[in-house]
Amino acid sequence: MARSWERSRALLERARKSLAGGVSSPFRAQAPVPLHFEDGRGSRLKDADGNWYIDYTLGWGPSILGYRHPAMVEALGRAADSPYTYGAQHEREFLVSEKIQSLVPCAERVLYTSSGTEAVQIAWRLCRAFTGRRLILKFEGHYHGWMDSALISYHPRADQAGPWESPYPVTSSLGQVANVVDNVLVAPWNSIEAVERVFAERGPELAAVVMEPVLCNSGCIFPRPGYLEGVRDIARRHGALLMFDEVITGFRLALGGAQQYYGVTPDISTYGKAVAGGLALSGVAGRADILEMAVGGGVAFGGSFNGNPIVLAGAHAVLEVLSSDGGAPLEQARRIGESIMEGLRAAAARHGLPVLVSGFGAAFAVHFTPRTELAEYRDTLSDDPEMLHRLVIALLEEGVCILPDGRMYVSVVHSADDAAETLAAFDRAFTSFGVS
Numbered sequence: 001m002a003r004s005w006e007r008s009r010a011l012l013e014r015a016r017k018s019l020a021g022g023v024s025s026p027f028r029a030q031a032p033v034p035l036h037f038e039d040g041r042g043s044r045l046k047d048a049d050g051n052w053y054i055d056y057t058l059g060w061g062p063s064i065l066g067y068r069h070p071a072m073v074e075a076l077g078r079a080a081d082s083p084y085t086y087g088a089q090h091e092r093e094f095l096v097s098e099k100i101q102s103l104v105p106c107a108e109r110v111l112y113t114s115s116g117t118e119a120v121q122i123a124w125r126l127c128r129a130f131t132g133r134r135l136i137l138k139f140e141g142h143y144h145g146w147m148d149s150a151l152i153s154y155h156p157r158a159d160q161a162g163p164w165e166s167p168y169p170v171t172s173s174l175g176q177v178a179n180v181v182d183n184v185l186v187a188p189w190n191s192i193e194a195v196e197r198v199f200a201e202r203g204p205e206l207a208a209v210v211m212e213p214v215l216c217n218s219g220c221i222f223p224r225p226g227y228l229e230g231v232r233d234i235a236r237r238h239g240a241l242l243m244f245d246e247v248i249t250g251f252r253l254a255l256g257g258a259q260q261y262y263g264v265t266p267d268i269s270t271y272g273k274a275v276a277g278g279l280a281l282s283g284v285a286g287r288a289d290i291l292e293m294a295v296g297g298g299v300a301f302g303g304s305f306n307g308n309p310i311v312l313a314g315a316h317a318v319l320e321v322l323s324s325d326g327g328a329p330l331e332q333a334r335r336i337g338e339s340i341m342e343g344l345r346a347a348a349a350r351h352g353l354p355v356l357v358s359g360f361g362a363a364f365a366v367h368f369t370p371r372t373e374l375a376e377y378r379d380t381l382s383d384d385p386e387m388l389h390r391l392v393i394a395l396l397e398e399g400v401c402i403l404p405d406g407r408m409y410v411s412v413v414h415s416a417d418d419a420a421e422t423l424a425a426f427d428r429a430f431t432s433f434g435v436s
């Protein structure tokens, strides 16, 4: 029998009367109804109607240890019985920054903020202050948070985006100050020639070139071989900084993120999501001479919740678990994720569906597309959103949660049994499409 999610619907109606839109982020206002959850354990979540799901949303990425991981329960239990904030220094701050320093290649210094958006804000300010330059080069389809200054050319429509070689910078929101586009240049990603061209024209004005090193916000697309190295080299030649936004790849693609995985060290990088396993921690890591500017170096920076003891207790537990046993937990997430990716490709082929699965095991995305390869954002404009939407709903009916854009995150506690159950659910969902 089709699920109706009666209680989620009723709770949404109640929430709507006091909470704007009834949800805490418009990204969550999903069909058929924004689900209310009331519990979770391991890799599974329980909604307010009592349905259990194998969860691949991980709260949009943060819950890398799954739900109620014993190490988190223990660390947060202790933290709950101590002051929640000092607004001053305490031991957990440097325990976590020392750990990050030991894992992340660029991390000569670390600073803390509370959301990825905020981390990008201070990182861009630092890049501009350090170089004395104004412009940031970003790429189409890359997401760096919802601040006015950064929400540019995230997912522009084809009729807004302009020529491929020189995309228009496109704002995404009503109320966003229009002249933010004066401070940002936009290029297609994964083309060294495009970056060369921008630097040839505007090099002396560019403070930084900024990217998701694996393009997770537009379908989990890999950099072409040599691309990251090439951009690293161009930025250096022109006196600009290279920034990786590792809010998704950090502590997930590898312990040291994309920069460790690809062996390309940026000057500065941003973190969020997985670093505290579901608590509100984000931060910046990078060269000491850049980050020291944020504390007494003339760059304004602050935040009541920076270095919050509770979230740092969570981060400490997460980083200890992820780095235990030589990094085996992330390796397990990768292996389970890859087995799902492979099984999914095979299932789609059996059902005659044009499905492309792209990503790296611990994070990947399902695309309905005629394409056999994705290299950048515009390639995803051939995706069929209607088919994806049908799949997301069909999977919910089958007890599997994935994100509305087709993304799937795999935690360190997803098991081979979860993978097998998930593939069976995909098979039934594909069958309901009635193509084969």
Ligand SMILES: Cc1ncc(COP(=O)(O)O)c(C=O)c1O
Pocket (backbone or CB within 6 Å): 114, 115, 116, 117, 118, 120, 143, 144, 145, 146, 212, 217, 245, 246, 247, 248, 272, 273, 282
């Ligand atoms: C790459 C990247 N940067 C920045 C952000 C913004 O982080 P937050 O949602 O914590 O503000 C996100 C969020 O999805 C992201 O994926």
